[in-house]
Amino acid sequence: xxxxxxxxxxxxxxxxxxxxxxxxxxxxxxxxxxxxxxxxxxxxxxxxxxxxxxxxxxxxxxxxxxxxxxxxxxxxxxxxxxxxxxxxxxxxxxxxxxxxxxxxxxxxxxxxxxxxxxxxxxxxxxxxxxxxxxxxxxxxxxxxxxxxxxxxxxxxxxxxxxxxxxxxxxxxxxxxxxxxxxxxxxxxxxxxxxxxxxxxxxxxxxxxxxxxxxxxxxxxxxxxxxxxxxxxxxxxxxxxxxxxxxxxxxxxxxxxxxxxxxxxxxxxxxxxxxxxxxxxxxxxxxxxxxxxxxxxxxxxxxxxxxxxxxxxxxxxxxxxxxxxxxxxxxxxxxxxxxxxxxxxxxxxxxxxxxxxxxxxxxxxxxxxxxxxxxxxxxxxxxxxxxxxxxxxxxxxxxxxxxxxxxxxxxxxxxxxxxxxxxxxxxxxxxxxxxxxxx
Numbered sequence: 001x002x003x004x005x006x007x008x009x010x011x012x013x014x015x016x017x018x019x020x021x022x023x024x025x026x027x028x029x030x031x032x033x034x035x036x037x038x039x040x041x042x043x044x045x046x047x048x049x050x051x052x053x054x055x056x057x058x059x060x061x062x063x064x065x066x067x068x069x070x071x072x073x074x075x076x077x078x079x080x081x082x083x084x085x086x087x088x089x090x091x092x093x094x095x096x097x098x099x100x101x102x103x104x105x106x107x108x109x110x111x112x113x114x115x116x117x118x119x120x121x122x123x124x125x126x127x128x129x130x131x132x133x134x135x136x137x138x139x140x141x142x143x144x145x146x147x148x149x150x151x152x153x154x155x156x157x158x159x160x161x162x163x164x165x166x167x168x169x170x171x172x173x174x175x176x177x178x179x180x181x182x183x184x185x186x187x188x189x190x191x192x193x194x195x196x197x198x199x200x201x202x203x204x205x206x207x208x209x210x211x212x213x214x215x216x217x218x219x220x221x222x223x224x225x226x227x228x229x230x231x232x233x234x235x236x237x238x239x240x241x242x243x244x245x246x247x248x249x250x251x252x253x254x255x256x257x258x259x260x261x262x263x264x265x266x267x268x269x270x271x272x273x274x275x276x277x278x279x280x281x282x283x284x285x286x287x288x289x290x291x292x293x294x295x296x297x298x299x300x301x302x303x304x305x306x307x308x309x310x311x312x313x314x315x316x317x318x319x320x321x322x323x324x325x326x327x328x329x330x331x332x333x334x335x336x337x338x339x340x341x342x343x344x345x346x347x348x349x350x351x352x353x354x355x356x357x358x359x360x361x362x363x364x365x366x367x368x369x370x371x372x373x374x375x376x377x378x379x380x381x382x383x384x385x386x387x388x389x390x391x392x393x394x395x396x397x398x399x400x401x402x403x404x405x406x407x408x409x410x411x412x413x414x415x416x417x418x419x420x421x422x423x424x425x426x427x428x429x430x431x432x433x434x435x436x437x438x
Contacts, residue, residue, distance in 0.1 A: 003039060007302025010035045014295070014345065015337075024341045025287035032294030039301045052293040057286065060246070061166075061173060066282035067249030068158045071234075072114035073274035074256040078265045080227040081123045084109040087224035089131075089209065090217040097199035097206030099135055100145040101192050103128040107149030108188045109224075111156040112231045113252070117376055121150025121384045125391040138205035139395045141198060144403025146391075147384040148191055148410075151373035154339070156184035157235060158249065160285070161372060164340060165365045167289060168296075168347045172362075173245045177238060178429035179362045180369065183418055187370070190410040198406060226263075230255045239432055285340070292344035299348050309353045319357040320419070326350050327371055327415065334375020338383070342372065366425040367418060374411050377404045 010031050017027035036045040056062070075081070088105035092098045107124050114120055125146040132142040154161045157177035166173040199206040212220065234252035237243040243251060260266025266274075299305055312322045329350075333342050347368075354364050376384040385400050418424055 003302045004304065004307055006035060006038055007299055007304035007307075010298060010302065011304070011345075018337060018341055024338060024344075025284070025291045028288070028291035028295045028344065032291060032296075032298045035298035036294070036301065039298070048297055049294060052297075053290050056167075056290050056293055059167075062163075062286070062289075064158075064173060064246045064249045065160060065163055065285055066278055067246065067253050068115045068160060068163070069281050069285075070274060070278040071158070071249060071253045071256060072116050072119050073278050074253060074260060074266065074271075075110065075113040075227075076119055076123050077270045077274055078256060078260040078263075080113065080224075080256075081106065081110050081127050083220075083223040084227050085124065085127045086220040090212050090220045093209040094211045096203060096208045097141075097195045098209050099128065099132045099137060100141060100195045100199075100206050103132070103145050104149045104152075104188060104191050104195065107146075108152050108156060108184070109227065109231065111153040111184070112158070112235055113227065113256070114153055115158040115160050117151050117153035117373070118383060118387055120153035121146055121387045122391070124149060125388050129388075129392055135207055135209055136204075137207070138202070139392065140399050140403035141195070141205045143388045143392050143395050143400045144407060145191075145195060147377060147382075147388045147400060147404055148407035150384045150387070151376050151411075152184060152188060152191075154373055154376070155180050155187060155366070155369045157181060157238075158245070158252075159369065161339065161343070161369050162365065163245075164285070164289070164343050165347070165368060168292060168343060169351050169361060169365070171365065172429075172433075174238065175362050175429040175433060176365050177235075177245060178432055179366050179425045181235075181239075182424050182428055183366050183370070183414065186417065186424060187373075187411065187414045190414055191407060194406045194410045226259050230259070239428075241432065288340055288344060292348075295344065296348045305349045305352050308349050309356055312353050313356050319359070322353065322357060323359065323419070326353070327367070330368070330371040331374060331378070334371065334381075335378045336381055337375070338381075339372040339375055342375070343368070360422060360426055362429060363418070363422045363425045367415065370411055370415055370418070374408060377401075377408055377411075 014027055014031045018024060033045050033049065036048060085102060085106035088102035092101040095101065103124060107120050110124060111120050129142055129146060157180045159180060162176040162180060163173055166176050230252055233255060234248045237251065238245060238248040257271060330342065355361065376382065379401050385397060389397050389400060
């Protein structure tokens with residue numbers, strides 16, 4: 001069988017298995033092993049499976065994955081989401097649409113503790129949806145705000161998505177974390193602007209909240225200080241060059257555990273449950289990464305990345321036209337596939353093309369994360385929409401999907417701004433890494 005044909009059949013078979021709800025890791029293991037066996041023999045497939053599994057699991061920088069997942073689980077159990085939301089409400093709650101804006105600010109702050117879009121949407125949804133319902137917010141605006149705000153978890157560092165991207169493309173995790181901060185704040189600002197515009201067009205969708213008393217405001221701000229302190233200590237230490245990503249994750253997890261125990265918000269049983277959940281999630285991520293390192297050699301043997309790269313670079317299209325096609329492919333795949341599955345399937349194909357066109361790999365990582373965020377809101381999968389619907393079952397999913405359309409448009413605007421001004425993503429890592437290297 002021709003090598004390229006074998007590669008194409010393998011990709012279609014992998015997509016079919018994923019659409020049939022076969023776990024992503026198992027589907028990739030099967031296709032990678034069978035594909036390498038077909039092209040190079042079973043001995044090569046067995047040897048590669050053994051060597052790649054051990055080599056990947058032994059990589060020191062991968063310790064950041066379970067530590068940041070643990071940090072997110074501890075943040076969820078510690079009740080800091082309520083305190084961050086209360087502080088955000090003091091700042092903007094009295095404005096029209098203020099509760100929705102406070103939800104977005106809370107999501108952004110919680111994302112800096114959690115690093116997971118799904119966890120951000122689930123936790124902040126439980127905190128904020130009841131309040132917005134009490135103030136008679138439009139169900140469409142309330143649920144869409146939580147779904148959109150939750151996506152910030154994949155962009156604002158720490159982000160598990162950036163870690164996966166770094167491993168698959170051999171880029172610096174620290175540089176990617178630095179690159180995600182300003183685009184994350186840009187997207188947060190665009191989301192808040194979207195809420196303001198929606199409430200201006202329809203004032204009844206987001207009535208203004210009550211002005212908090214001075215004492216209540218002070219208590220709310222004081223309650224958020226520990227959570228903000230953890231953010232400053234971990235992310236600030238990372239940006240200042242005091243910690244590596246692994247050390248920052250360890251410091252953050254340790255601080256959250258100590259704060260939770262001292263404030264009696266976390267019991268020893270909660271620590272055990274958080275550790276167990278983190279281990280299970282980390283095992284899933286590691287299986288996907290190991291499977292990706294089995295699929296990637298199969299794709300290389302089939303020359304699919306080379307074939308796609310030559311087709312795109314030799315098409316006569318401008319680099320930005322090729323980039324637009326890649327983004328379009330991600331948008332279409334995001335309607336049906338999980339974000340991790342998209343990363344491990346597409347990066348071996350698209351990343352060499354991006355490098356050949358001369359784009360910055362760190363900047364492209366930010367672009368990919370935003371496109372993955374869009375996938376979290378896109379039907380028919382739209383994982384964040386499913387998460388929010390599980391909390392607010394009285395709101396039809398179709399209504400939530402209609403509600404996220406303005407936020408979807410805000411993400412497209414963010415993409416356009418980052419393409420036009422890539423320095424938004426590259427300036428901070430270049431400056432910090434330049435200072436730390438001197």
